[in-house]
Each structure stands twice: as structure tokens, then as C-alpha cells.
Amino acid sequence: MKLQHNLGGLEGLDPINVEKQVFVEPWEKRIFGIHTAMMALSNHLDTSLPNYEIAKVPTQFKSFWTWGHLRKGAEAMHPFEYFRLRYYEKWLGGISGFFVEEGYFTQEELDTRTAEFLEDSTKAAAPLPKGGKAGIDTQVDKYLREGDSPMRPAPAPPKFKVGDRVKVKNVHPGAHSRLPGQLRDREAVVVLVYEGAFTYFFPTEDGIGTPMPVYSLLFQPQDIWTESLTEPNSVYYNDIFEVYLEAA
Known part of the structure; x- marks a missing residue:
């Protein structure tokens, strides 16, 4: 990466x-x-x-x-x-x-x-x-x-719902990616399923391009970084395209 x-x-x-x-x-x-x-x-x-x-x-x-x-x-x-x-x-x-x-x-x-x-x-x-x-x-x-x-009609219902625990896939980013590298292989909880589907205008090697659901995910910082890089009682949110996720 x-x-x-x-x-x-x-x-x-x-x-x-x-x-x-x-x-x-x-x-x-x-x-x-x-x-x-x-x-x-x-x-x-x-x-x-x-x-x-x-x-x-x-x-x-x-x-x-x-x-x-x-x-x-x-x-x-x-x-x-x-x-x-x-x-x-x-x-x-x-x-x-x-x-x-x-x-x-x-x-x-x-x-x-x-x-x-x-x-x-x-x-x-x-x-x-x-x-x-x-x-x-x-x-x-x-x-x-x-x-x-970038919003388009949803081609299929979202795979996940609020409260589901998901895991970010470990995908190769190619020349361009919308997936932050530090989130690969990390688990999170779905806190919001955005209405509709979203496209990224052109396809990338790691799977985005066609319309798909986007989720707001809640990560625990200590699951991503070492203790010295985290703040007490903090959480970390990130919006992620569905193609980057799988059930935990």
C-alpha cells in the first residue's frame, strides 16, 4: 500500500x-x-x-x-x-x-x-x-x-444494518483507493446506513465505481492504534463503501 x-x-x-x-x-x-x-x-x-x-x-x-x-x-x-x-x-x-x-x-x-x-x-x-x-x-x-x-438509485438492499459488527477487508488499493490503510482488517459497528447508493464516478482496482450503500462505522481507537496514540474515552468514525466490508 x-x-x-x-x-x-x-x-x-x-x-x-x-x-x-x-x-x-x-x-x-x-x-x-x-x-x-x-x-x-x-x-x-x-x-x-x-x-x-x-x-x-x-x-x-x-x-x-x-x-x-x-x-x-x-x-x-x-x-x-x-x-x-x-x-x-x-x-x-x-x-x-x-x-x-x-x-x-x-x-x-x-x-x-x-x-x-x-x-x-x-x-x-x-x-x-x-x-x-x-x-x-x-x-x-x-x-x-x-x-x-454521486447518489444513485440503490441496485440492491444494504447488506448490513445499524448495530451489525463488520470487518474491513484487506484489499489491495491499486493506484487509488478510498479506504484508509489503517482500517484494513479492523472491526467496527455500523451506526448509520446512508439513504440511497453512492458511486465513485469511475471504477478503481479495489472495487468501487458502481453504486452501492455507504455506512458510517464506529471504531474503538485501541483496536486500530497503540495505546500511546489514543485518547481516553474517544471513538473513531469513518464512512466506508460496502465493497470494503464483510460480516465480522
Whole structure:
């Protein structure tokens, strides 16, 4: 399992970044905006909730992009690079790599532009051009207000109910996982079964992707960590996809 999938209780990760500003550098706002626009123009939105007529939007972006893709790009990095880079630097790397993979520009073009910005930093901070296509602006604004729900109709009743004791499976995470590594092989009690079913937009090697129930689980910290890492009279909650669970 990659280190960045298994941080719970890991010691020696200092110094911890306690930066309280949402954006520290001006370029971080731009990266956030690019990611938001990519989500708002993703080609899967014609089948999402709510439904968007994305085929009618006059955009040249024709790819599938969600929060999951952004996370997958970050977690595909070498663990040392993952911890070395700042938050939005990880975003920048994942988004840039995605555009290269999808053929919007080549690695050589990206390297050339990067070298230009490194030589003259004022170019990187230059204002964006004004104007644009109204249909794109309308779609991005609509997406910001209405979003894209992962909830779907439940294909089958939940396997577990409140009060059931379950065990988290020991699954191989692959390139990307939504299962915290410290919970593998641990037991917990179901305290909430969320209404409906939830998808993760695209399939992962460890089983999520199709709509399924999600459970809120209560763990005892001493069942996960050593006594020196736990607080007295505390409990630990985590929301887990059904595919990661089995009866204890």
C-alpha cells in the first residue's frame, strides 16, 4: 500500500503545515478555477444528477474529469514527491499530466512553456484574457450552484444494518483507493446506513465505481492504534463503501 493511503497514526511526519489561507500564491486560484471548469465541462454530466445538456455547451474540453481523477493523479505520485510538494502543486501536476495524456498538448509543449515562465515569472502572473463563450460561462456557473451528486438509485438492499459488527477487508488499493490503510482488517459497528447508493464516478482496482450503500462505522481507537496514540474515552468514525466490508 502506498504511504499516502496509510497515514492514520503514522508518526514522524513533521513539520505539519498549519497554513490557514485558502490560497497562498496567486497561481493557486487559477489552478482551482481550472479544476472547477474541468468538472463543470466533464463529458459525464449528461448522465449525472442533476442532468446537464453538456453536449450543447460550446467547449473544446471533451474529457471525463471529477474529484476522483484529481485524487488519483495526486496519489499516483511517488510518496516522497507527494509529501514534498504543496497542496496545489499536486493539483498542478495531476491536471497537467491529464491534459498531456488526453492529447490537449504534448509534454514538449508543456516543458517549453514551463521554461518560459521560470525565466520570466511575470508571464505566469499575467491577467487572463477577458471574455469567452457565454455558453461555457453559463454551464460553469450552473455547476457551481447545482453540483454533481454521486447518489444513485440503490441496485440492491444494504447488506448490513445499524448495530451489525463488520470487518474491513484487506484489499489491495491499486493506484487509488478510498479506504484508509489503517482500517484494513479492523472491526467496527455500523451506526448509520446512508439513504440511497453512492458511486465513485469511475471504477478503481479495489472495487468501487458502481453504486452501492455507504455506512458510517464506529471504531474503538485501541483496536486500530497503540495505546500511546489514543485518547481516553474517544471513538473513531469513518464512512466506508460496502465493497470494503464483510460480516465480522
